[in-house]
Amino acid sequence: MKITGAEALIKALEMESVDVMFGYPGGCILPAYDPLLKSSIRHILVRHEQGAGHMAEGYAHVTGRPGVAMVTSGPAATNLVTPLCDAYMDSIPMVAITGQVSTTAIGTDAFQECDTVGITRSITKHNELVMSAEDLPLAIRQAFHIATTGRPGPVLIDVPKDVLQNSMTWHWPTDEEVQASLPGYHPTTKGHPRMIKEAAKLMLAAQRPVLYLGGGVLKSRAAEVVREIAELLNIPVVTTLMARGAFPDSHPLCLGMPGMHGTAAAVTAMQKSDLLIALGARFDDRVTGKVSAFAQEAKIIHVDIDPAEQGKVRRPDVPIVGDCKLVSIEILKALRELLDGGEVQADIAPWRSRCSGWQEQFPLAYEPSAPGAALKPQFCLEQIRDHAPEGTILVSGVGQHQMWSSQYWHFDEPYTWVNSGGLGTMGFSVPAAIGAKVGRPDKTVWAIDGDGCFQMTAQELITASISNIPIKVGILNNSYLGMVRQWQEMFYGERYSEVDLGGGIPDFVKWAEAMGCVGIRVDSPEEVAPAIERANSINDRPVVVDFRVEEFEKVFPMVAAGASNDDIILPPSQNERREYLR
Amino acid sequence: MSTYPTPQRHHILSVLVQNKAGVLARVASLFARRGYNIFSLAVAPTEDPQFSRITIVVDVEGTTLEQIVKQLFKLIEVVRISELDPQKSVERELFMATVRTDGENRGQIVELANIFEAKVLAVGVDALTLSLEGSPEKLDDFEELLRGYGIVELQRTGRIALPKLDREAHSRAVKGKAS
């Protein structure tokens, strides 16, 4: 039976079990929107293509399934560039479908033509221009396979209009055909047995070990087995910004987040460690600080599915290429075998008590607001956290509010934290929260946003209202580009340049209402809890809470860009205790 | 000028890729994006029309080379990468040059061409076009000698290479196919 390329495209997406996609129609992709009318796939009409991309990411973050975005050619494809790069940096499985001008018009600077494949080449795991309708089903199968296996990432399929219009004979490629079509793609998932044994031995011998968990632990769904490893050997754990929730914050072994705004305990434990067990982490500069001064005495076990991460920043003593979960299972086995065989673990009790000492001496801290003074953003977060229903998903934008979110929330379950780590994309949170809520309608989804970030993608709240996606947004409104202001205060002699957002405009409550949401404004500490309770009780539309917070609050601790982690800047109240960090 | 990389920094990568549109652009943009320099590059189909071979000479330290290889492996269409040891492979390159001659020294240039077994491709009133195929080092020498006469135009293809047949384990297939 002959069908059109457009029908084949939609059918292929259905075959890949796509239940929802985020998109925006236009000239070249138009043919695909016709068969969509009869499809089981729910299509969410966004207000800007960037929103579609971030929604697909949010959906993928919380479900583990690839998010799908479909947009037209030219400006729509370029609007997708930011989310594609974001997904690439954070290894988010995503499939993007872009319309393209007809094959006969390619290269002629036709209306809304752009070199989508060229533009997105370096920000996708793979991309492809499909030149015939016959090739569509295979291209889609390959896209889902590539996006979701190995190190996940975004894959873009560019489809010319005539390819959508032409007819073809439907054929759904078998697994074997997909394999054969990708002769160069064989991700290594099983770790090398000798390396695994080596790792286990090092772990038993270490006196100051730290488990350094990155986003790969969540991608490979390894949280449980990693916890077994930590508990078997009582190894302290740090979870990077991308791994928050991979290990419960409430666990006695958890030291919290390392890095530029990490806890003093996590940062210092890594610095003083003699063995870092990096699982699905990539030694990002925000974690290592000055690389040459990072964890100088530590040996490194590096487990990562991407061989190129091995030795990219820090040369590992034991490199293990493989899936974090599969490798962790094998490491756990090897540890048990060694222990059963009579090996004894080095005494790490002194190390653990040093770590807990740091935790006790240097908890996250802020000065509560004086009576009558402005609200503290950290207080708002604590209140949202304490009123949050079980399993609430927290999504954040980029800036101070992101760091406070990561610091002050208690993440006790995987897949409850969604943020833009690698690219640091302002405007991420509202659309990503919408995608997360679509993926997990059973959960409460709170987006914590800055007033700067919110103004980049707020219009997606219209999408949320119209498509009935009741997310909650808390704006920590300091009327500044707060994070940039903090840098200018600390490193540019308080010379504030272009960071004042002009407090008062816009009126976020009115804006929220205009977009079909409930808008609530909060000025004083007493109003915080009631506002949050009210927001939590509303489930028929999105809610925006405008928390008017202290303008000059800073995020601590902090390691200045390019500085050594040894030179961590503590909250002023803890400065005199600094020597305990030794 | 023929500033070929010093032996420690001279690495030949023979990259087998799926013969698909855009593969060369992908490889080239990877080098540009990660800040690696390509010294020379040659692409051609192989005996199997499904695949092409890209021969890349890079001028980098060993550790950077390792990253280049791993990053190249991440390209979906890259099927195999071998690093060819310059000592254990045969390299060839083609060279064409137009050299100025005043008539008097034409004989000298032709003689030089004969010594190198180069070919005279075209003769003009005040210029000669020569071609030479051979090892890159031989081409370097020839180029150096011609320079004294005044090279008007010069073109080199970039080297291609295959492992020598008289040794085992002539090429070291680089392990660790990427995700």
Ligand SMILES: Cc1ncc(C[n+]2csc(CCOP(=O)(O)OP(=O)(O)O)c2C)c(N)n1
């Ligand atoms: C798209 C984009 N542009 C610029 C930046 C640089 N940047 C990082 S944080 C920040 C300020 C964010 O301000 P706001 O959203 O108000 O959050 P706050 O830091 O005040 O919590 C800026 C401008 C960025 N990360 N992303």
